[in-house]
Amino acid sequence: MARVLQVGTLKPALAERLRTSYDAPVLPADPAARADFLAEHGPGVEVVVTSGRYGVDRDLMGRLPALAAIVGFGVGYDTTDVAAARERGIAISNTPDVLTDCVADTAVGLAIDTMRQLSAADRFVRRGAWPARGDVPLARRVSGSRVGILGLGRIGQAVAVRLEAFGCPISYHSRRPVAGSPYVYAASAVELAASVDLLVVATAGGAGSTHLVDRAVLEALGPDGFLVNVARGSVVDEDALVDLLVSGRLAGAGLDVFAREPHVPEALLGLDNVVLLPHLASGTVETREAMLELTLANLERWLDHGELVTPVPA
Numbered sequence: 676m677a678r679v680l681q682v683g684t685l686k687p688a689l690a691e692r693l694r695t696s697y698d699a700p701v702l703p704a705d706p707a708a709r710a711d712f713l714a715e716h717g718p719g720v721e722v723v724v725t726s727g728r729y730g731v732d733r734d735l736m737g738r739l740p741a742l743a744a745i746v747g748f749g750v751g752y753d754t755t756d757v758a759a760a761r762e763r764g765i766a767i768s769n770t771p772d773v774l775t776d777c778v779a780d781t782a783v784g785l786a787i788d789t790m791r792q793l794s795a796a797d798r799f800v801r802r803g804a805w806p807a808r809g810d811v812p813l814a815r816r817v818s819g820s821r822v823g824i825l826g827l828g829r830i831g832q833a834v835a836v837r838l839e840a841f842g843c844p845i846s847y848h849s850r851r852p853v854a855g856s857p858y859v860y861a862a863s864a865v866e867l868a869a870s871v872d873l874l875v876v877a878t879a880g881g882a883g884s885t886h887l888v889d890r891a892v893l894e895a896l897g898p899d900g901f902l903v904n905v906a907r908g909s910v911v912d913e914d915a916l917v918d919l920l921v922s923g924r925l926a927g928a929g930l931d932v933f934a935r936e937p938h939v940p941e942a943l944l945g946l947d948n949v950v951l952l953p954h955l956a957s958g959t960v961e962t963r964e965a966m967l968e969l970t971l972a973n974l975e976r977w978l979d980h981g982e983l984v985t986p987v988p989a
């Protein structure tokens with residue numbers, strides 16, 4: 676009986692290793708096929724390997740009586756019911772650190788692209804508008820602009836370090852001030868947004884941060900303010916965001932994540948002050964390979980020693 680179960684579509688090289696080294700079956704995507712599958716495989720499963728896109732909910736945990744660990748590919752684990760896992764004493768691992776640089780690089784790329792309107796200018800050239808229309812409208816300066824980071828964890832700090840090198844004064848808001856941080860702490864997300872030109876969302880997803888960036892925060896950022904989100908779509912009130920962007924009450928947004936991925940609000944598709952990415956922030960060959968290795972290291976350590984290399988904090 677298989678000890679390891681794959682939940683969701685994973686990077687092909689990872690799925691291959693799970694199949695060849697661990698004989699891991701894949702949970703059927705079709706709910707109708709799951710009952711029979713789980714009756715056959717469920718009782719033996721000790722470890723689920725999944726990614727941030729799928730996770731393990733309370734219902735699935737209930738069908739896996741021997742489940743002891745959920746090994747995740749990705750730093751975010753908001754799709755797994757953490758409370759249900761804690762109740763059962765099920766351990767969870769993620770892949771922190773190895774993706775920090777690439778996610779921070781993407782945040783900076785989105786900030787530059789959005790504020791300088793590079794993607795919009797590229798479209799302008801491609802459609803042959805340059806000879807006919809002349810110069811594109813002037814954009815906004817990135818260097819020296821006031822930057823607010825929402826969530827000063829590993830990724831938030833890596834974004835801050837990068838933008839400090841651009842001469843940007845950095846402030847941040849987290850649940851509590853980060854000891855030893857050289858950056859200015861804002862007591863709330865609204866206060867932070869009101870004091871910056873660019874707000875970068877880098878906080879963890881999940882129930883604790885849902886709509887942390889609500890209409891009030893976006894209004895505080897204002898018609899000259901820019902938003903970059905490399906965290907989770909759930910952190911931002913997407914309806915309010917679309918409303919303010921369409922009506923010109925927010926200057927622009929660079930988004931790698933959305934509330935209902937892979938669906939992007941239709942109203943954003945025609946806007947030139949918005950840069951839209953398909954959740955690719957960690958998507959480099961090097962980083963995804965490192966994530967794969969760390970995922971397998973967690974799995975192996977659990978199966979051999981009953982502990983994880985990178986357990987998520989309690």
Ligand code: 8YV
Pocket residue numbers: 726727728748749750751752774954956957
């Ligand atoms: C991955 C991510 O694309 O690490 C995360 O939390 O969102 C991304 O790095 C994703 O987890 C893979 O499905």
